[in-house]
Amino acid sequence: MAMRAAMHHAGATALSQLLQGNPPGAEEREISCPCGQKARYREMRSRHLLTVVGEIGFLRPWYLCSQCHNGQFPADAALDIEKLELSPGVRRMLALIGSEAPFDHGRRQIQLLAGLEVTAKAVERTAEAIGGHIAQGERRELQRAVQLELPVIVGEPIPILYIQMDGTGIPVVKKETVGRQGKTEGRPAHTREVKLGCVFTQTTWDKEGYPIRAPDSTTYTGAIENADAFGKRLYLEAWNRGWNRAVKKAVIGDGAEWIWNNADLHFPGAIQIVDLYHARQHLWDVARRLHPNDDMNQKAWITVHQKRLLDKGKIEKLVLALRSINPATPEVADQIRIEADYFEKNAERMRYPKFRRQHLFVGSGVIEAGCKTVIGARLKQSGMFWTLRGANAIIALRCCYLNNRFEDYWDARRAA
Ligand SMILES: [Zn+2]
Structure with missing residues (x-):
């Protein structure tokens, strides 16, 4: 560690010298100002910066516009450190660590792992700024998607694509x-x-005919937003993942209405599947209402209705069975009517044997795991309270990283 500290120190000295600017030559003393006028070189000004090798300092030229009185440092813009106290390298570290752990935890990790002294607030501000910037880029792309200007991505056909x-x-x-x-x-x-x-995506299935998810093929997108905005967001992700060259497409979700509205609107032609385990849960709710505190009868009821009807996709028979129950109280009758409506409305989405024959997934396990790992693990820890802006920035950042697009973001930023 002592050796590393010495290397950092030597690196900081070298970097300071490398970035040390010189007064511009006679022909570079004027540059254009955003106001349309010219800004003139005035003097060399000093600059401090926290980099991955520690604090550095250097001089760079300062230009002032006599028309609008705005000053500018072209060197800062070129280095992507305009109005920022942290180098891109440090910001990348803080963004990643802030996307993974509470901000103060991140501060301690940066101190231990990188030998850098930053505040928890700096981790928070940086992670939220980078996440916000990623989200902003997504909104621009979405705008193009709405105007149908998305580039068609060519490639091999995808056998099955899931949403x-x-x-x-x-x-x-x-x-x-x-x-x-x-x-x-x-x-x-x-x-x-x-x-x-x-x-x-899925390209194959196992010996028993059960589907196998293509390894590393899962990407996520999310935000706190209304169903319509989210539908467009997910459509964009599906598009980027090859929606237009997928041979078979499937949307899987629980019974929530917004999910199926979005499926109809944005993913026409996709097979719609209600998660089997949610559907079974609904049957269990009925069983518990019909036979409160009676395990034996609950199980007997489930055996008949789940194994023989739901799992076999015989939803019309199941609805008929539910509607012919004579419940003990009006309250239970109401509940059972609601459940019968649920199965009736989703009947076509519950043809499980048909889906199985096509070797499709019938559960929404991937997104449920995603809710835990992408969202829960970072945003649902005790004592945390988020602003919408902060939460959406961190969600954008986490999705970007988990989708293996974090390096692309920095590449694009460097190119800009
Ligand atoms: Zn100006």
């Missing part, structure tokens, strides 16, 4: 829930729903 979506609540600060009803009536909401989507 899954789900929602998960994260705790937010008070101002983000003003006027919103909580889950319990009369109590304010403490959370906002993150909508998360994923896209993955």
Whole structure:
């Protein structure tokens, strides 16, 4: 560690010398100002910067416009350090660490692993600025998607492409829930729903005919936003993943209405599948209502209705069976009617044997795991309260990193 500190020190000295600017020559003393006039070289000004090898200092030329009185440092713009105290290398570290762990935890890790002294606030600001910038780029791309200007991506046909979506609540600060009803009536909401989507592909199945997900094929996208904005976002992700060259397409989700509205609107032609395990959960709810505190009868009821009807895709028979139940109380009758409606409405999305014959997935396990790893692991830790802006920036950052696009972001930034 002592050797590393010495190397950092030597590196900082070398870097300071490397970045040390000189007064411009006679023919470079004027540059254009954004106002349209010319800015003239005035003097050399000093600059401090925290880099991956520590604090450095150097001089660079300063230009001033006599028309609008705005000063500029062209060297800062070229180095991507305009109005920033941290070098791109440090910002990249802080963004990554801030996307992975609470900001103060990140501060300590940077100190230990990189030998850099930063504040938790700097980790937070940097991670949110980079995440916000990534989200901004996505919005620009979305705008082009809405105007149907997306480039067609050529490549091999994809045998099966899946889209899954789900929602998960994260705790937010008070101002983000003003006027919103909580889950319990009369109590304010403490959370906002993150909508998360994923896209993955399948090229084969195992000996028993069960589907195998293509390794490393899953990408995520998500945000706290309304269903319509989210639908467009997920469409863009699917497009970038080869929607137009997928031979077979499937959308899998639970019974939530916004999911199927989005599937109809943005993913026409896709096979719609209600997650089998959610559907089974609905049957269990019925079983518990019909036979409260009676395990034996609950299980017997499930055996008949799940194994013989739901799993076999015989939804019309299942609905008929539910509607012919004579419940003990009006309350239970209401609940069972709601469940019968749920199965009736989703019947075509529950033809499980048909889906199985095509070697398709029938569960939304991938997106549920995504809700835990992409969102929960970072945004649902105890004592955390997010602003929408902060949460959306961190979600964009996490998706970018998990989708293996973090390096692309920095490459694009360097090229800009
Ligand atoms: Zn000017």
